[in-house]
Amino acid sequence: MHQLYTAVFEPGFFSSEPVRVALGVGAMVAIVSALVGVFTVIRGQSFGGHALTDVATAGGSGALLVGMSPLSGFVLGGVLGAGAMEMIGVRRARGRDLATGIVLGAATGVAALFLYLDTTSGATTGATQQILFGSIFVIDGSTVHYVEGFGSLALVLLGFIYRPLLLSSINTDIARARGISVRLVGTLYMLVLALSVGLSSLAIGTILSTALLIGPAAAALRLTKRMGWTLAVAASIGVGATWIGVLLAYDSYYWGSSGNGWPVSFFIVGLVFLAYLASGLPVVRAVTGRRMPSDLNVPVVER
Amino acid sequence: MFTGFMINAWTIATIVAVVAGVVGFFVVLRGSAFPAHAIPNGAFAGAAGANLVGLNTLLGLAVFSVLAALGIGSLGRRGRHDVVTALALVMMLALGALFLSRSTQYEPEIFSLLFGEVLGVSSTEILPVALLGLVCIGSIAALYRPLMLSSVVPEIAEAKGVRGHRMESCFLLVIALATAMTVPVVGALLIFSLMIGPPAAARSVTDRPLVAIALSVALALSTVWIAIASSYITNWPVGFFVSAFSAFCYVMGRALGALRRSRFALRTQIATVAG
Numbered sequence: 377m378h379q380l381y382t383a384v385f386e387p388g389f390f391s392s393e394p395v396r397v398a399l400g401v402g403a404m405v406a407i408v409s410a411l412v413g414v415f416t417v418i419r420g421q422s423f424g425g426h427a428l429t430d431v432a433t434a435g436g437s438g439a440l441l442v443g444m445s446p447l448s449g450f451v452l453g454g455v456l457g458a459g460a461m462e463m464i465g466v467r468r469a470r471g472r473d474l475a476t477g478i479v480l481g482a483a484t485g486v487a488a489l490f491l492y493l494d495t496t497s498g499a500t501t502g503a504t505q506q507i508l509f510g511s512i513f514v515i516d517g518s519t520v521h522y523v524e525g526f527g528s529l530a531l532v533l534l535g536f537i538y539r540p541l542l543l544s545s546i547n548t549d550i551a552r553a554r555g556i557s558v559r560l561v562g563t564l565y566m567l568v569l570a571l572s573v574g575l576s577s578l579a580i581g582t583i584l585s586t587a588l589l590i591g592p593a594a595a596a597l598r599l600t601k602r603m604g605w606t607l608a609v610a611a612s613i614g615v616g617a618t619w620i621g622v623l624l625a626y627d628s629y630y631w632g633s634s635g636n637g638w639p640v641s642f643f644i645v646g647l648v649f650l651a652y653l654a655s656g657l658p659v660v661r662a663v664t665g666r667r668m669p670s671d672l673n674v675p676v677v678e679r
Numbered sequence: 680m681f682t683g684f685m686i687n688a689w690t691i692a693t694i695v696a697v698v699a700g701v702v703g704f705f706v707v708l709r710g711s712a713f714p715a716h717a718i719p720n721g722a723f724a725g726a727a728g729a730n731l732v733g734l735n736t737l738l739g740l741a742v743f744s745v746l747a748a749l750g751i752g753s754l755g756r757r758g759r760h761d762v763v764t765a766l767a768l769v770m771m772l773a774l775g776a777l778f779l780s781r782s783t784q785y786e787p788e789i790f791s792l793l794f795g796e797v798l799g800v801s802s803t804e805i806l807p808v809a810l811l812g813l814v815c816i817g818s819i820a821a822l823y824r825p826l827m828l829s830s831v832v833p834e835i836a837e838a839k840g841v842r843g844h845r846m847e848s849c850f851l852l853v854i855a856l857a858t859a860m861t862v863p864v865v866g867a868l869l870i871f872s873l874m875i876g877p878p879a880a881a882r883s884v885t886d887r888p889l890v891a892i893a894l895s896v897a898l899a900l901s902t903v904w905i906a907i908a909s910s911y912i913t914n915w916p917v918g919f920f921v922s923a924f925s926a927f928c929y930v931m932g933r934a935l936g937a938l939r940r941s942r943f944a945l946r947t948q949i950a951t952v953a954g
Contacts, residue, residue, distance in 0.1 A: 422761040423713040426768070474879055477712035478929050481872030485922025488866075492916045584776070587769040594762040639780045645773035652766055 385623070397520060398512040398622050398640075404527045405579040406588055406614030411534060412572040413593030414603075414610050415565060419545045423473055424461060424566075426586040427480035428573045431457025433582040434483045435574075437490035447522050450577045454570030457483060462566050512579050512622065512640055523575060530571040537564050542603065579618070580641040588614055591648035595655035617647035687802050688907055694805075695861045696903040698812045699870065700896030701819055702857045703878035704888075705850060709830045713761060714751055714851055716871045717768035719858045721747025723867040724775035731778045737807055740862055744855035747771055752848040804863070811860040818853050826850060827888065866918050873899055876925025880932025884939070898928050 390396075416425045435453015436446040460479050515523075534541075544551035544558045551558055576585035596610035621644035629637040654660060706715045722744040729739025747767060754763040819826070829836035829846045837843055861870040877898035881891045906920035 417762055420761060422765040423716075426713075426716075426765055473710050473712045474707065474875065477716065477871070477875045478879070478926055480716065481876060481922045482926040485872065485919045485926070488916045488922070489919040492919070581776075584769050584773055586765050587773070590762055590765045591769075594766070639773075639776050642773045642777040642780075645769050649766055649770045652762075 385627075392626075394513045394515075395622065395626060397515055397517070399619060401515055401520060401523050402512055402579055402618035402622055403615050404523055405575045406592070406618040407611045408527045408530050408572045409576045409585070409588040410592040410596070410610035410614035411607055412530065412568055413589040413591075413614075414596065414606055415534075415541060415545055416569065416589060417593045417597055419565075421569075422586075422590050423476050425569060425573065425589050427461065427476045427483070428454050428457050428570055429577060429582045429585045430480050430487065431460075431483040432570075432573050432577045432585075434487040434490060436577060436582060437487050437494055440494050441490050445519065445522075447519060447526075447574065447578050450582070451526060451571060451574035453483075454574045454577075455567060458566035458570040462563055513625075515578065519578070523578065526571050526575055530568050530575070533564065533568045533571075537561055537568075541565055580644050584641045584645050587645040587648045588618070591645075591652050592617070595648075595652045598652075598655040599660070613648070613651050617644055617651060621647055685911070687805060689904075690805055691808055692903045692907055693900065694809055694812045695870075696873065696899040697896055698815050698857050699861060699873040700877055700899035701816055701892055702853060703874035703899070704881070704892045704895050705819070705826060705830060706854065706874050707878040707882055708827075709850065711850070711854070712871075712875055713764045714748075715854055715874050717751060717764045717771075718744050718747045718851065718854050719862055719867040719870050720768050720775070721771040721855075722858045722862040724771040724778065725859075726862060727775045727778035727782070731782045736863065737804070737859065740859040741811075741856070743771070744858045744862075745852060748851035748855035749848070752844075752851050755847075808860045811856055815853055815857045815860075818849075818856075822846075822849060822853075872922040872925040873902065876922075876927075876929045877902055880928040883932040883936030902928060 413425070416422060432450040432454045435449040435451070435456070437449070438453070439446050439449025457479060461476055540551065540556045540561045541564075543554070544556055544561050548558055551561075572589065573585055576588045579585070580588065592610040592613035593606075595613055596606045600606045600609050621640055624643045625637055625640035628643075703715075706712060722740045725739035725741070725743025725746075726736050727739075728743065729736050751760075751764050751767050754767065825836065825841045826846060826849075828839065829841050829843055833843055836846075857874075858867075858870060861873075878891075878895040880898055881895035885891050885894060902921060902924040905924055906917050909915070909920045910917035
């Protein structure tokens with residue numbers, strides 16, 4: 377029993393300070409991302425959510441350039457990007473995808489420039505890798521408070537707009553008929569999305585943060601029928617993937633003789649991807665009693 | 680600026696711009712901006728993987744972008760398209776990150792694969808890229824009519840026996856090929872802006888497809904040429920200029936399109952008042 381235990385948890389897993397911080401921050405980030413992600417998937421805004429991460433890349437690398445912490449850059453960049461996309465905000469889905477793409481393209485260009493300047497100025501080595509792929513193991517203690525702050529803010533905002541957001545995500549016309557300002561709710565939601573993208577960028581890197589946003593939510597929507605359950609399942613999948621990912625990354629230091637571990641972001645994304653694939657398996661569907669993958673049943677949002 | 684290794688850069692960038700202009704027109708027409716963004720990132724993983732095991736980079740690029748295209752095509756049939764695209768995208772990126780972390784040259788390698796290194800192209804790369812480019816343009820030409828039909832009026836295309844899903848898969852494959860050849864030049868993240876900026880601008884200016892394709896190629900060419908020249912002078916990454924000029928093209932295109940529409944509206948107004 378003890379052998380099995382040490383095989384799963386390599387020595388020092390629980391006593392290591394970086395691991396404890398990683399588990400705490402990871403759980404917070406995973407919960408916020410998963411809950412926000414459910415709405416992102418229902419609203420069909422996966423591309424928008426992903427584009428925000430690229431805008432956050434530009435923000436994060438810019439923040440490094442002027443010597444600020446990347447987190448503030450991620451959040452600031454995300455909020456600005458959300459504003460830009462909301463402003464262009466073309467009504468038809470096809471036009472919206474294009475507008476999103478243009479913002480995304482421009483943002484990556486700026487990110488390329490900032491990262492280039494970061495690396496050549498020599499002040500921050502490893503900037504590209506740190507910003508893009510992140511490492512949950514190198515978060516320092518002071519950042520934890522910001523993560524908690526921004527995370528709680530996102531959750532409170534989400535709770536505040538929960539009902540009108542849900543209604544306007546599922547049926548815009550009914551929401552409008554009930555006197556909900558769809559535009560305002562949409563804008564507030566983009567703000568929440570920007571906050572959550574900023575947080576997950578910190579944990580698994582800007583490029584990969586889409587995984588925590590979309591993956592658990594999409595899997596949960598396939599597995600459950602009731603909104604409450606969907607949110608709970610999404611959050612559990614997110615936290616599960618993050619924690620197991622951290623564990624595997626920690627263990628991977630002991631796998632080869634080389635002594636360098638595998639990137640934690642790889643494990644987290646891989647697990648999220650597996651969870652999504654598993655949620656579509658016939659066996660799983662038989663157990664949960666859903667005949668079709670439910671993401672096909674989600675009412676298409678009027679655009 | 681026009682000697683030695685710069686000749687290679689100009690040649691290869693010209694090929695890339697022509698292909699991106701043609702393929703990009705259909706990307707914009709079909710609204711496949713998201714897959715067009717996702718597939719190049721698959722190519723990124725391929726390049727990193729090939730680098731790790733010591734294979735030819737172009738081979739790795741081709742294999743992984745085709746895999747990404749097929750994956751998105753087949754998974755997208757059952758699940759929601761945008762969700763599957765997003766997940767395939769991050770999975771490929773994560774694999775790329777893993778491959779790169781296993782190899783020794785981590786930092787510069789990521790940067791050049793994601794953001795491009797047109798100035799470091801060698802003359803041996805030109806022939807394969809030119810061949811792949813020809814294949815892309817050739818397949819677009821061969822598919823032109825059914826592709827156009829299924830992009831603009833999917834229902835009629837279906838009635839005429841054009842299978843929508845098969846067309847989508849074919850088109851994703853063309854994007855994959857175009858991507859494989861372009862990633863080493865402008866990078867995974869920025870080929871995307873070249874594929875949607877100029878074509879979107881062209882489309883908002885004209886409604887005639889062939890004119891739009893020609894215009895989009897012309898815009899893509901000038902974008903790339905100006906970008907290389909600026910990058911040579913300032914020493915800043917070429918990707919930055921590519922995306923900046925692409926976005927500029929789009930904004931100008933939108934403005935011109937709006938102007939054209941308002942003038943048209945004015946003319947009809949005058950006609951009704953006069954008539």
